[in-house]
Amino acid sequence: MEFPVAGxxxxxxxxxxxxxxxxxxxxxxxxxxxxxxxxxxxGNEAEDVLHVLLRCSFARQVWALSSLPWRWINLEVRPMEDWKQLKGPDFSLFLLICWNLWTSGNQLAFEVVSLSPLEVIPKVQQGDSSTFGLAEPGPGKHPMLDADEELE
Structure with missing residues (x-):
């Protein structure tokens, strides 16, 4: 699958x-x-940046469905700045998942549209430039886990 470059x-x-x-x-x-x-x-924690993008049970489910190696990362203490160690397609995927978590939260807040984690992952896979603010697709491929995988 061609993977888009984050715009x-x-x-x-x-x-x-x-x-x-x-x-x-x-x-x-x-x-x-x-x-x-x-x-x-x-409703369990204060909604700060790390909670929205990592700590929330919704965010954890989205990350679990992605193909990024999040199993080894301690999501409780990892600051955003440490994530730039990801390279190429992994970094683009990371950015797009963050974008999707953010925009799906906005949809919930402003449009009362509640997406499931299983609905968020295909949006990342589609790489729709109007949805994600993407640049033209660049080289690189990144496999996503099957969206039918059971949530943790």
Whole structure:
């Protein structure tokens, strides 16, 4: 499968996530909005950047369905900046999964559309430039796990 190169919108999201500057509940509250900080999906933790992209049970299920080697990563302590060790198609896939987690959260918040992890993974596989803000597809292939794989 040809794998797309992450475009400017996706790269900007990644940069903002590394700066803890994406608009999640904790950051909005810090800016003075009087809102609850609990995660919209799980309600279990404060919705900060790491929770949205890694810690939330929804995010963990999406990562488990991907082909990235997340089994060895301690998702509780891994800061965003350490993830740049991924190279080539793995890094593009990482960015696109983050983008999908972010946009699916926005769909839940603003459109009341709740996607399942099994619906998120095919969006990454499709590599639709209008959905992901992608550059033209580049060289490299990246296999995804079968979306029918059982969630952990």
């Amino acid at each position: 400017p919108k996706v790269q900007l999201l990644a940069w903002r996530a590394c700066q803890e500057a994406i608009l999640v509940c904790c950051n909005l509250r810090r800016k003075g909005l009087h809102i609850l900080t609990a995660c919209m999906r799980c």
